[in-house]
Amino acid sequence: MRNPCLIPSHFTVFLIIISYSTCIVAKPRPWTNSLIPNHILSTEFASNLRDDPDAITKASNDYGNLIQDTPSAVLYPSSVHDIINLIKFSNNCSTPFSVSARGRGHSIRGQATARDGVVVEMSGLSKNGIGIRVSWSPSLGYYADVGGEQLWIDVLRATMEHDLAPVSWTDYLYLSVGGTLSNGGISGQSFLHGPQISNVLELDVITGKGEFMTCSKHMNSELFFGVLGGLGQFGVITRARIILHKAPTKEIELLMKDLEFIPGFIFKKDVPIIDFLSRVKTGDNQKEAHPWLNLFVPKSRINDFNAGVFVDIIGNHNQTKGPILFYPFNRKKWDDRMSAVTPDEDIFYTLGLLHSSGPDESEDFDKLNNKITEFCEKAGIEIKQYLPYYKSKEDWMKHFGSKWNIFEERKMKFDPRMILSPGQRIFTSDLQSDI
C-alpha cells in the first residue's frame, strides 16, 4: 500500500529520534552536588526547570564576561506562580538555595547569577505574562502596566502605537524593565525627569519569602522604595506601572530657542523618536570583556575630578577603548526613600567608562578603574558607584552610607533567609568567588 503521508517513512523515524533526544536533554536530572533537594522534581514547576549545558552556560555569565558563577538549574517560568513556588520551596529547605532573577544578563560582574542555586530567566514570562498594557485614568493620566521581563525597546514600540512614551530612558533599550528598576535606569533625560525609578507608580513584587505583593508610594511603601534601586535584594519585580507622556514629535526648535549660536554651524537631522531613542546598539561579541566603571561625581569637586581623573589618569592611559559618557543629574528628581544612592549634593554628574577589552586585558582596565576610585578616596571626593561592585560588606556599608541600616532592615523583613540575587555580593559573599 502507498504511504498516505507525503513525508517518506525513513524521514519520519529520523524526526521521532530527534524529538525524543531533545526531551532527554531538557528533563532536569537529580543534582547530586547541589543544595537543592531532589524532591524539587515533583513540584508543579519542575517541567520548567532546565539544567542542560545551554541553559546553565548562559545563566552563568553576563555581558561583562568577567565573572562566572554556575547555578544548579534555570527556571523558565510559565507564570508568576512558578516564581512564587520556587522561592517558597527554597524557604522551606533547611538550607535554602539562592534564587536570582535574570533580565537580559546585561550586568557586568555576575550580579544576576546564583551559584548552586536557581536563576530565573525572566524572559520565560513573555509568553504568558501581562505583556505591555497602555491605560488612562483621571487621577494617573496615561500609564503602562509592563511585565518585569519586558525590554524597554518593546515598551517603546507598544506605547508609540498610542503616540505615547515613557519619559525616562536608558541609552540602550535592550535591557529589562525589572533589571534597570533594580539599579536606577539613567540617561540624558534623567536631569529633567529623574531616573526610571522616579517614574514608576506601582509594582507587583514577589518577596524573598515568596509573598506576592502590590506596592506603591502609598501601599506597602517600604517594599516599593526598597525595590527601586534595590539591586534585586528584596523581591522579584513582575509588573511595573510606568508613567507615560505624549511622545514628542520634534525636540529641537524648543531646545535651541534659548541658545546662542552661529547659524552656519548648526547641523540638525530629524529622525522619528523611536529611531532616536534606540540609537545605541551594541555588538554581541562573546569573547570581549567589559570592565566598566560607572560613577556619580558631586558637582562641588568636579574641577578636582577633572584634573585628577580626566587629565591625569585617563589622559595618560594609552589604551582607553570604548565610549565615555558624562552628563549631569538633578538630585531633586531622585526620591531619597528609594534604595538607590547618589552623592549628597543637588547637582552631580555621571561618568561612564564603557571599556571593551580582550579577555586577557581586563586586568589592565581594572587597575585603571582602581586608580580612579583610589584617587577619589585620597582626594576626599565622595563619589558613588552606579551599578556598584564591591567585595566586602564594609565597602557596601560605605556605599549605602546613612541608608545602610534601612537597607539591612528591609533585607531582614523581605528576604530574611538571604535567598535573592546573591551575585550582588552584599549579604552572601561566602557564596561567591571570582574566576
Ligand SMILES: Cc1cc2nc3c(=O)[nH]c(=O)nc-3n(C[C@H](O)[C@H](O)[C@H](O)COP(=O)(O)OP(=O)(O)OC[C@H]3O[C@@H](n4cnc5c(N)ncnc54)[C@H](O)[C@@H]3O)c2cc1C
Ligand atoms: C550595553 C549596555 C548599555 C547599558 N546602558 C545603560 C543606560 O543607558 N542606563 C542605565 O541606567 N543602565 C545601562 N546599562 C546597565 C543596565 O541598567 C544594567 O546592566 C541592568 O542590570 C539591566 O540589565 P538587565 O535587564 O540585563 O538585568 P540583569 O543584568 O539580568 O539583572 C541585574 C540585577 O537585577 C536583578 N533583576 C533582574 N530582573 C529583575 C526583576 N524582574 N526583579 C528584581 N530583580 C531583578 C538581577 O538579579 C541582578 O541583580 C547598560 C548595560 C549594557 C550592557
